[in-house]
Amino acid sequence: MKSNKIRFLFAVFSLSSFLAHAQNSQATDNWETSPGIIGTFILILIVLFVAVIIFLAKINGFIDKMKRKKLDKKRIEFSDELTDLDDGEIDTILENRKKALKYKLKGDELGNQNKAVDEKGLVKRVRKDPSNSFFDEKKKTPLSIETPKELKEIVTYYLAAATFWLVFGTLVGEYLGFKFIWPELDSISWLSFGRLRPVHTNTVFWGWSSLAMIGLGYFVIARTSNNLIHSYKKAKIAWVLINLTVLLGNIALMTGINNGGGEYREYIWPIMLLFAIGLIITFINFYKTVATRKISEIYISNWFILAALIWTIVLSIIGYLPFYQDGLGETIIQGYYMHQGVGMWFMTFTLGLVYYYLPATLNKPIYSYSLGVLAFWTQMLFYTMIGTHHFVFSPLPWWLQTVAIVFSVGMFIPVIAGSTNFLMTMRGSWNHISKSYVLPFFLVGVIFYFVGSSQGSFQAFRFTNYIWHFTDFNVAHSHMTMYGIISFLLWACIYTIVPKLNGKEPPQLMVGAHFWLAFIGLFAYMISLMVGGTLKGMSWMDGNPFIESVILMQPYWVWRAVGGTLMFISHLVFAYNFYIMVKKEPKNRNLKAGSIKGESVNV
Amino acid sequence: MLDFNTNHKALVLTAFSVFVVLSFGVAILPASQMEKYEALPEQEDLTDQEFEGLRVYIGEGCVACHTQQVRNIEMDQVWGKRPSIPEDYHFSKKRMDVWRQSASLLGSERTGPDLTDIGKRQPSESWQLLHLYNPRAVVKESVMPSFPWLFKEVDSNRVKESDAVVAVPSQFLNDKSKKIVASEDALQLVAYLKSLKQPKMPENSEPEFIPFSKKKKEGGDQTADASSGLDGKDLFSSTCASCHQASGEGVPGAFPSLVGSDIVNTDDAEQMIRIILEGYNELEDYGPMPGFADQLSDAEIAAIMTYERSSWGNDAPEVKEEDVKKVRADLENATNP
Numbered sequence: 055m056k057s058n059k060i061r062f063l064f065a066v067f068s069l070s071s072f073l074a075h076a077q078n079s080q081a082t083d084n085w086e087t088s089p090g091i092i093g094t095f096i097l098i099l100i101v102l103f104v105a106v107i108i109f110l111a112k113i114n115g116f117i118d119k120m121k122r123k124k125l126d127k128k129r130i131e132f133s134d135e136l137t138d139l140d141d142g143e144i145d146t147i148l149e150n151r152k153k154a155l156k157y158k159l160k161g162d163e164l165g166n167q168n169k170a171v172d173e174k175g176l177v178k179r180v181r182k183d184p185s186n187s188f189f190d191e192k193k194k195t196p197l198s199i200e201t202p203k204e205l206k207e208i209v210t211y212y213l214a215a216a217t218f219w220l221v222f223g224t225l226v227g228e229y230l231g232f233k234f235i236w237p238e239l240d241s242i243s244w245l246s247f248g249r250l251r252p253v254h255t256n257t258v259f260w261g262w263s264s265l266a267m268i269g270l271g272y273f274v275i276a277r278t279s280n281n282l283i284h285s286y287k288k289a290k291i292a293w294v295l296i297n298l299t300v301l302l303g304n305i306a307l308m309t310g311i312n313n314g315g316g317e318y319r320e321y322i323w324p325i326m327l328l329f330a331i332g333l334i335i336t337f338i339n340f341y342k343t344v345a346t347r348k349i350s351e352i353y354i355s356n357w358f359i360l361a362a363l364i365w366t367i368v369l370s371i372i373g374y375l376p377f378y379q380d381g382l383g384e385t386i387i388q389g390y391y392m393h394q395g396v397g398m399w400f401m402t403f404t405l406g407l408v409y410y411y412l413p414a415t416l417n418k419p420i421y422s423y424s425l426g427v428l429a430f431w432t433q434m435l436f437y438t439m440i441g442t443h444h445f446v447f448s449p450l451p452w453w454l455q456t457v458a459i460v461f462s463v464g465m466f467i468p469v470i471a472g473s474t475n476f477l478m479t480m481r482g483s484w485n486h487i488s489k490s491y492v493l494p495f496f497l498v499g500v501i502f503y504f505v506g507s508s509q510g511s512f513q514a515f516r517f518t519n520y521i522w523h524f525t526d527f528n529v530a531h532s533h534m535t536m537y538g539i540i541s542f543l544l545w546a547c548i549y550t551i552v553p554k555l556n557g558k559e560p561p562q563l564m565v566g567a568h569f570w571l572a573f574i575g576l577f578a579y580m581i582s583l584m585v586g587g588t589l590k591g592m593s594w595m596d597g598n599p600f601i602e603s604v605i606l607m608q609p610y611w612v613w614r615a616v617g618g619t620l621m622f623i624s625h626l627v628f629a630y631n632f633y634i635m636v637k638k639e640p641k642n643r644n645l646k647a648g649s650i651k652g653e654s655v656n657v
Numbered sequence: 658m659l660d661f662n663t664n665h666k667a668l669v670l671t672a673f674s675v676f677v678v679l680s681f682g683v684a685i686l687p688a689s690q691m692e693k694y695e696a697l698p699e700q701e702d703l704t705d706q707e708f709e710g711l712r713v714y715i716g717e718g719c720v721a722c723h724t725q726q727v728r729n730i731e732m733d734q735v736w737g738k739r740p741s742i743p744e745d746y747h748f749s750k751k752r753m754d755v756w757r758q759s760a761s762l763l764g765s766e767r768t769g770p771d772l773t774d775i776g777k778r779q780p781s782e783s784w785q786l787l788h789l790y791n792p793r794a795v796v797k798e799s800v801m802p803s804f805p806w807l808f809k810e811v812d813s814n815r816v817k818e819s820d821a822v823v824a825v826p827s828q829f830l831n832d833k834s835k836k837i838v839a840s841e842d843a844l845q846l847v848a849y850l851k852s853l854k855q856p857k858m859p860e861n862s863e864p865e866f867i868p869f870s871k872k873k874k875e876g877g878d879q880t881a882d883a884s885s886g887l888d889g890k891d892l893f894s895s896t897c898a899s900c901h902q903a904s905g906e907g908v909p910g911a912f913p914s915l916v917g918s919d920i921v922n923t924d925d926a927e928q929m930i931r932i933i934l935e936g937y938n939e940l941e942d943y944g945p946m947p948g949f950a951d952q953l954s955d956a957e958i959a960a961i962m963t964y965e966r967s968s969w970g971n972d973a974p975e976v977k978e979e980d981v982k983k984v985r986a987d988l989e990n991a992t993n994p
Contacts, residue, residue: 234800237793243806248718314753315720316761324756341669350663357661361672368673372680380759381750382743383688388761390684398676427661434672438679447728447867448763449741454687520730524767595732599894600770605798 090518097505097512098581101538104501105573108487108494115488199554204286205276206555210636211290212269213548215297217632219261220541224622227254231618234611244308252312252320253304258536259318259395260329261300266544267403268292268336271359273551274410275340278355279347288339295332299325316388318395323374330370337363354426358406361434365398386450389458390441397437400540405429405472408496411547412479415492421478429471436464443514446523462514465507473504491565495546498573502538509534521595526607526614527587530580537576537621545572545628552635560631568627575620578613586610696747700856703748703849710849712753713842715760717804724764724771725853731866736771737855739863745773745855769801776854777952783944784900785847786823786839787911794829795899795908807843810835824944826910889964892957896949897965905969913943916969926962926976930984933958950988955981 139147154173233239233247243249276283283289303321306312312320321329340363344356373391413420420426439461442454477500486493510531512518522528545568553559586607593603661668696702703711714720727733729740749760779785784795790808792799808823813836816822821839830837839847894903900912907914915921920929933953938945949958956978966973 233802237800237802241803241805243804246717246804247802248721249716251718251721310716312715312718312757314758314761315715315718316758317765319761322756341665344665352662352665352668357668357672360665360669364669364673365676368676368680372684374758376752376758378685378689378692380692380752381746382694383690383692384749384759384761385763386688386691387684388763390680434675435679438676439683441684444765445763447730447733448726449743449745450691451687454683457683520732523728524724524765526766526768528765597732597735600735601796601798604768604800 088515088517090512090515091521093512094509094518094584097509098584101501101505101577104497105577108497111484111487201273201555202282205272205283208283208286208289208293209269209273209551209555211293212265212272213552213632214636215293216262216264216266216269216544217629219257219265219300221625221629223254223257223262224618224625226250226257228615228618228622230254231611231615235608235615243310249308249310252317253307255318256303256307256320257300259400260296260303260321263400263404263536263540263544265293265296266548267400267407268296270407270411270544270547270551271340271403273555274355274407275343275359278353278410279344280349281343281347284339284342284346288335292332292335292339295328295335299329299332302328314384316384317392319373319388319391326370326374330367330374333363333367333370337367353410354420354423354430355406355410357427357430358402358409361430362399362403362406365394365402365434369394369398382449385445385448386442386454389444389450393441393444394438396535397433397440400536401437402433404540404543405433407547408476408499408543411550412476412496415496415546415550416479416483416486418479418483421475421481425471425475429468429475432464432468432471436461436468440465440514443519446514446516446519459514459516462511465511469504469507469511473500476500476503491562491569492546492549494569495542495549498569499539499543499546502534502542506531506535506539521591522587523591525587525590525594526583526610527591530583530587533576533583534580537572538580542572548632552632556636558635558637560634564627564631564634568624568631571620571624571627575617575622575624578617579621580617582610582613582617586614691743692750694743694747697744697856697858700744700747701852703852706845707849707852708751709842710845710847710852711749711760713807713846714849715753715757717846719772720761720764722764722766722768722801724767725762725773726764727771727773727855729864729867731868733771734866737774739855739858740866741773741855742858742864748852772850772853774853774855776851779899780851780947780952781900781944782847782851782947783824783911785850786821786843787825787908787944789843789846790823790825790837791829794826794911795902804843807840807846809838809840811838812836824911824942826908887956887960889960889962890968892953892961893964896953897961900946905965905971910942911944913940915965916971918971921965921971922973924974926966926973926980927984929962930958930976930981931988933962934981934985934988950985955985 150171150173154171155175157173157175229239229245230247230250272283272289299321303325306322306325307320311322313322313326319326337360340356340360344352344360369391373387379387409420409426440458442450443458443462446455446459448455476496480493480497480500483493487497513522513527513531549565586609589606589610590603593606594600661671725741727737727739727741733740746762749762752759786808788795788801789804791803791805792801793803810832811820813834816836816838821844823837823839825837827833901907901915902912905915920932923929932946934948934950936946936948953961958981959976959978962976962981965971966975
C-alpha cells in the first residue's frame with residue numbers, strides 16, 4: 055500500500071522528484087551551481103531589490119517635497135519683490151490695509167464679487183517654511199470604523215498582551231544571541247542557553263504571534279460576517295488561558311522542566327492543555343460567529359482562520375497523545391508537529407488576516423478570490439506532508455523523507471498563488487508606499503512569504519540539505535519566515551486597524567523607525583547566518599576539526615547580534631507606537647481642538 | 658455538496674477530515690510503525706543512573722545544540738562508524754514520566770559536536786566533569802555554557818571520601834581554597850554521556866554512507882588502504898588532544914603535560930604503553946586517565962606514541978607495533994592466566 059502511494063506521488067511529481075534526486079550526484083567543486091543554492095541566492099536578491107524599491111520610493115517622496123519647498127521659496131521671493139514697489143504703490147496698499155482694519159460687516163460679504171484679499175486682517179502670522187523639514191507627515195486615517203466597544207476591547211487586550219510577549223520573547227532572544235559571543239555572560243541555571251532557547255521560541259510563537267493573530271482575527275470575523283462576536287466572555291477566557299500557558303510554560307522551562315526536548319513542544323502537556331482549551335474556545339467562538347453571519351457568503355479570510363484553528367487543535371492533540379510516539383516514533387511526530395505548527399497555524403491564520411486587511415487598507419477588493427481558494431486547498435494538501443524534511447538523511451524511513459521533499463517542491467503552488475494574489479491586489483496602489491508605512495509592511499511580508507517559503511523548499515533538496523542542515527542557516531531560515539513573513543504581516547495588520555479603531559495614529563517617524571530597524575536588522579541577521587552557515591557546512595564537508603567551524607562562526611555571530619539588537623530596538627519602538635494608538639483619551643478635549651485650529655492656520 | 662462558499666459546516670468538516678486523514682498517513686501510522694523496532698543483540702539498556710542522566714540532558718536543553726544522529730552521508734563519518742539506524746534509539750523508548758514524553762534526541766542544530774558516539778570518543782569521566790564545569794578549561798574556543806550549578810564548592814578539609822572531586826585548574830576557580838565536587842546530577846549526566854556508544858551490528862548488515870561524489874569516494878578508499886602509514890599527529894589530535902591539548906602541555910591541575918615528561922622520554926616504552934592500554938590514576942591533583950585498549954589498535958598506539966616522543970622537544974626512540982602487541986599480550990595473560 056505504501057509503495058503504491060509512493061508510486062502515485064512520483065507520477066504526479068516526477069519532474070520535481072527528479073530535481074530532488076538530481077542533487078545526489080552533485081560534486082563539492084561546483085556547489086555554487088546547485089539549483090538550491092542558486093535559487094536561494096536569487097531569492098535574497100529579490101528581497102534586496104524590493105528593499106531598494108521601497109527605499110527609492112521614500113527618497114522620491116522626499117525629493118518631491120524638496121521641490122515643493124523650492125516652489126514655495128520662489129513664491130516667497132516673488133512676494134518680497136512686491137514689497138520692493140515704489141512709495142505710491144505702497145501707500146495705496148497701506149491705505150487699503152487701514153481700511154481693512156477698520157472694516158465693518160456690510161452684509162454682502164458672502165457675495166462672489168470679492169477679491170481674495172485679507173481685508174479683514176485674519177492672518178496673524180506668516181511662516182516661511184510651510185512644511186516640516188525633517189520628515190514627511192504622512193496621510194492619517196481619520197476614518198474610524200463603528201465597532202462595538204466590547205470588540206475594541208477584545209482586540210486591544212489581545213494585541214497588548216501580544217506586544218508584551220514580543221518584547222519579552224525577543225529580549226530573551228537577544229540575550230541568547232549575546233551568549234554566542236560571551237558564553238560566560240552569566241552562570242545562573244535558569245538563564246542558561248539550553249533552558250532559555252525554548253523560552254524564546256515558545257514565547258514568540260504562543261505569546262506574540264498567536265495572541266496577535268487571534269486578536270486581529272476577532273475583528274475580521276465580526277466584520278466579514280457582519281455580525282457580533284458570539285461571546286465576548288469566551289474571548290476573555292481564552293485570553294487568560296493562552297497567557298497563562300506562556301507564563302507557566304516559561305517558568306517550567308527555566309526551572310528545567312520540559313516535555314522531552316522536541317522543538318516548540320517543550321511545554322509539558324498539563325500546561326499545553328490550557329493552550330489547547332483556549333484554542334477550542336476560540337474556535338467555537340469564531341465558528342458560531344461565522345455560522346450566524348448576516349450575509350450568505352463566507353469570506354475567504356474566514357476559511358483560512360477557521361481552518362487554522364481546527365487544524366491546530368488536531369495538531370496539538372496528535373502532538374501530545376502518547377500512544378504512538380516512543381523512541382523514534384516521537385521524531386516523526388516531531389517533524390510533523392513543528393512544521394505544521396508553522397504551516398497550519400501561523401501561516402494559514404496570517405494569510406487569512408492578509409486576505410482581509412490588505413484589501414481593506416487599499417480600499418479595493420482582493421485581486422482574485424479563486425486564487426485564494428486554490429491557495430487554501432493546496433496549503434492543506436501540501437503543507438501537511440512535508441514535516442519530515444527536517445530529518446533528511448536521518449534514520450527515519452527513506453520514503454517518508456522523499457514524500458516530504460517532493461511536497462516541499464509542491465509548496466510552490468500555494469506560495470505563488472498567494473503572493474501573486476497579494477501583489478496583484480497591490481498593483482496600481484504603489485503610491486501608497488510613499489504615503490504611509492502600512493503598505494511597506496505588507497509588501498515586505500508578502501515578498502518574504504514568497505522568498506522565505508521558496509527558500510524553504512530549496513533547502514529541502516537533498517544537496518542543499520547536505521550543506522545547510524544542522525548549521526546556523528536553519529536559524530536564518532526560521533527568522534526569515536517567522537519574522538519576515540508572520541511578524542511583518544501582523545504589524546501591517548495592526549497598523550491598519552488599530553488607528554481606525556481608536557482614531558489615534560502613532561507619529562509616522564516612529565512607524566518608519568520601526569519599519570527600517572526591523573527590516574535592516576532582519577537582513578543583517580539573515581545574511582550573516584546564511585553566509586556563516588554555508589561556510590560551516592563546507593568546513594564540515596571538508597572534514598576539518600569541528601572546533602574550526604565554531605571559530606569561523608565568531609564574526610557572523612557578532613553580526614547576528616548586531617542585527618538582533620536592531621530588531622529588538624524596533625520592537626521597543628513598536629511597543630511605544632502601540633501605546634500611542636491605544637492610550638486612553640485625555641479628558642480635556644478643548645486642548646486638542648485648539649491644536650487642530652493652530653495646524654489649520656499653517657496649511 | 659461543494660458549496661464551501663456558503664456552507665460553513667461543509668467547509669470546516671472537509672478541512673478537518675482531510676487534515677486528519679493526511680495526518681494519519683504521514684504522521685501517526687509511520688510513527689507507530691517506527692515504534693516497533695527492537696534493540697540490537699549487543700545493545701545494553703540504560704542503567705537507572707544513566708536514565709537519570711538522560712533526564713538531566715533533556716532538562717538542561719542539551720538537545721538545543723547537540724545532535725544524536727549520524728546521517729548516512731559521508732561528511733557524518735567523523736561522528737560514528739556507521740549511519741544511525743532506528744534500533745540505536747532503543748534506549749530512548751521509555752517515556753520519561755507521566756508529565757513528559759520520551760526524549761527527543763535527534764536534534765536539528767549542530768552548534769556543538771554530535772554525541773552519538775561520545776562515550777567511545779571521550780571516555781574520560783574527569784574530562785567530562787571538568788568540561789561541564791567550565792568547557793573553556795579544556796577547549797579554549799568553546800562557546801558551550803558552563804554548568805556550575807551541577808557542582809558544589811566544598812572547603813578542602815570538608816571533602817568526604819565518597820565525593821567526586823573534579824580536578825579544576827586554579828585559574829578557573831572562584832575561591833582557590835575550595836574544591837569542586839560533582840553533584841549527583843553531574844555524575845548521572847556523565848554516566849549517560851559515557852553510555853552513548855554506537856552498538857555493534859551483526860556482521861555485514863551495517864548500512865553504508867552515501868559518498869558525496871565519485872571523486873571523493875576514490876579518495877576515501879585510498880586513505881582506508883593506506884592504514885599502514887598512520888599519521889600519529891592526526892590520531893593524537895583526534896584521540897588525545899582533548900585532554901593533553903594539541904601543545905602536549907595538558908591542562909595544569911587537570912591533565913598532565915607530556916612535554917619533558919619522564920614517562921614519555923624514557924627509552925623503555927613499556928610503562929607508557931601500559932598507561933595507554935590500561936589507564937592511569939597515580940598522580941595526585943590530576944584526573945584519572947581511561948584505558949584505550951578497546952579503542953585503539955596496536956599500530957595506532959605505536960603511531961601516537963612515536964609522535965608524542967618526538968614532538969614538543971621530547972626526544973625518545975620510536976615505538977613499533979610489535980612492542981605494543983607484546984605489552985598487550987602480557988596484560989591479557991596477567992588478567993586471564
